[in-house]
Amino acid sequence: MVADVPADIAAPTPRRAWFGLAVLMLPVLLVSMDVSVLYLAMPRLTHHLHPSGTEALWILDIYGFLLAGLLITMGNLGDRIGRRLLLLGGAAVFGVGSVIAAFAVDPTMLIAARALMGIGGATLLPSSLSLISTMFPNPAARARAIGVWTAAFAGGAAVGPIVGGVLLQHFWWGSVFLVNFPVLVILLAVGPFLLPEHRVTTDAPFDVVGVVLSMAGILPTVYAIKHAAVDGPDLIALITGVVGVAFLIVFVRYEQRAAHPLLDLTLLRSNRFAVAIGSSLIGMMSLAALSYLSSIYLQSVTGREPLDAALLGIPMAVTVFVFSLSAARITEKVGARTGFIAALGAAAVGNLLLLGIGVDGGVWAYMLGSAIAGVGYGIAFSLVSDVAVSSVPPERAGAATGISETSFELGNALGLALLGALASLVFQRGTGPSGEHFDGTLDEVLSAAGDDAGLVHAARASFVDGVHIAVGVGGGLLVLMAIVVAVVLPRNR
CATH class of the missing domain: 1.10.287 (Helix Hairpins)
Incomplete structure (x- = not known):
């Protein structure tokens, strides 16, 4: 006997849901773009606002701090007060913060604006992803929708530097923030008509x-x-x-x-959910280190301008985008276990190919390696989001996605800190022509070296050695995570 399938799961997905998904992509693009676009704006911003070293760090970091700290809270809050309400309210806060940031007259004002943007951004990711579970009850359609969501998030991070480079070439530094405003106006105008409301009916205290x-x-x-x-x-x-x-x-x-806990720890007893969280953590660690170190390599070692360096990242952006969209079809055929293993393996191969970069050549290794890594990241991150949503009842989707998005943010921070620090340690233990160790960052050493070609080459070579060690460790961690998936998850689909 074949079990009856619930009508909402068996029914075809209405066209309205796909239009609603297009609306949900707007805040996802902005949140992911905002992380990467500021790096390009910092030199010009610093020239006009003159922040101290500490203030400059807070300008860069306060957004990510509040984003990471509030994701779990906002995921739970959306389940209770309404996911659409939280999404639109957060978009308004994000928009106000963007306008204040664009016209900031001193570092303190900009830091406060970035804090507002972090609070607003923390509502957008879990609300948008958990709304997908409401709009797409059919598992196959939901998996495809999550693939689109992941592609938008990854695409925004990749396109951010390019958009920022174009804006900074024609406008003042505040334009990188002001571009958010018209997009959010569209979201606030059409969101109430195309997005359903969903909240949990409960008397349990928050x-x-x-x-x-x-x-x-x-x-x-x-x-x-x-x-x-x-x-x-x-x-x-x-x-x-x-x-x-x-x-x-x-x-x-x-x-x-x-x-009535904020964090449902029983979720981690599910092997699928635990594997998804581990994969996002390790995946983001390796991706953050690869992106950060390769950006320095392309600019400070090969001598490219920021926009030229960003353009070399297009192959990776394309593969992440395409394979995020394809992840649902791939895993329908091979299952989540094989999908995770293949994705983590491809990301590992891509990272290890960066061992081919050098001071006097090897940009091909970066482009090929990052493109192959993009295949793995696209599939893996779509799988993570799908598992996070599908492992829980619809009323707990916000809480589950809050946990998964927090693991992405923590993975990003750990990648920059641990693998970035490892690369820095290897660089500083390198030696110049006179046997001296390097003190400070690569840019600081190159600036102090002046016309000393021998010292410049030695510093760049030492930095490349650090990149090799960091991406090698990142690739190794991805292989270990693939082995964990093979051991933990059952062979059946």
């Missing part, structure tokens, strides 16, 4: 203590990781890291006893 403990744990931990990546593992990184980890331990223990 876990306010869990919110406080989660932020008290996540924010210092992320700060410590980022601080260690920039300034090395000093006392500040150690103290904030210990405080953050201590609060995270208290948070986990409290959630285990809470009657």
Whole structure:
């Protein structure tokens, strides 16, 4: 006997849902673009606002701190007050923050605006992804929709530097923020008509203590990781890291006893969900290190302008986009287990191909390796999002996606801190023609070297050695994660 299939799952997906998906892509593109576009704007922004070194770091980091710290909270809040309401409210906050940032007259004003954008951004990702579970009850259609969502997120991160380069070439630095405003106006105008509302009907109290403990744990931990990546593992990184980890331990223990927890730890008992979180964490670690180090390599080692360096990243952007869209069809044929293994393996091969880059050549290795890695990342990240949504009942989708998006943010921070710091350590232990070690960043050493061709070549060679070690470790971690998937997940589909 064949079991009856629920009518909403068996029914074809209405056209309205696909139009709604197109609307959901708008905030996803903006959130992902905003992370990468600011790096290009910093030199011109610094020239006009004159931030101190500490203020410059806060301009860059406050957005990511609040994004990472609030994702779990916002995912749960959307389940309760309404995902569409939270999405549109967050878009308004993001838009206001963007306008303030565009016309900021001093570093403090810009930091405050970036903080507003981080709060708004934290509502957009879990709300948009969890709305997909409501709009697409059919598993196959939902998987394809999540592929589109992932492609938009990855595409925004890749296109961000290109858009930023074009804007900065023709307009003032604030244009990289102001471009968000018309897109958000479109979202606020059409979202109420095309997006359904979904909220959980419950009398259970909201876990306010869990919110406080989660932020008290996540924010210092992320700060410590980022601080260690920039300034090395000093006392500040150690103290904030210990405080953050201590609060995270208290948070986990409290959630285990809470009657209505913010974080449903039982989700991690699912092998599929745990594998998805592990894959996103390791995948983002390797991707963050690859993107950050290759950007420095293309500009400071090969001597390219920022826009030219961004254009060399197009092959990777294309493969991530295409294979995010194709992930649903691939995993329908081979299953999630084989899909994860193949995706992680392709990302590992791509990272290891970067061992072919050098001071006097090897850009081909970057383009080929990053394109192959993009195949793996596109499939893996679509699978992660699909598993996060499909592993829980629709009423818990916001909470589950909050956890998965937090793992992406933590993976990004860990990649920059751990693998970035490893590359920096290898670089600084290199030696110049006179046997001296390098002190500071590659750009600082090159600036001090002046016309000393021997010192310049030695510094660049030492940096390339650091990149080789970092991407080698990243590739190795991806292989280990693929082995974990092969052992943990069953062979059946």
